[in-house]
Amino acid sequence: MKNLIDFFKAIPDQLLEILFFAFFVLMGSVYKMMKQKEHGAKITAARFVVEAFMSFFIASIVYGFIDQFFHFNRMFTFAICSFSGSVSxxxxxxxxxxxxxxxxxxxxxxxxxxxxxxxxx
Known part of the structure; x- marks a missing residue:
């Protein structure tokens, strides 16, 4: 377990932030696709890629706005980005x-x- 912690500490903060952002937004996209499946939509890989791209676009706009003006905690900002991506x-x-x-x-x-x-x- 100590090696895993050392591994994450060795990653530069900017790269770690990008990875967390991508993870949160992808989870928002997965949530969006699950909601669409409940309503009877057919889920394909192409549809997921399009939804993920659109979610990243919207989430990056929201991230830029929230990070620039509000200076919230990073994880809270990522959660808001994930939510905005899921309702993109x-x-x-x-x-x-x-x-x-x-x-x-x-x-x-x-x-x-x-x-x-x-x-x-």
Missing amino acids: STFHAKLEEFLIALFDGAKFKVNQYLKITKDEQ
Whole structure:
């Protein structure tokens, strides 16, 4: 057992952090796939890889935000990343709605500005 502890102590902290992050996010992906299987979805390796990739993408965004602004404990941050990765479909849909609303608002303001400048001429 002492050799295993020495092994983990010898790993650089950054690499250990990446490994923990990957482990937590993969466990979130496994949880997501198990929930989908309960609802009757067919589980394939390709589907798992796609879900894992999407979970890593969402979890890395959440990790960057939480680590930058909140400075929580690393394991708590990884747990939040795992949760966000497991609900990445919902997160992705809400992010898409937000971006659509943002760009629609910008488009409206630009059109309003162009109409005002056109009327002034």
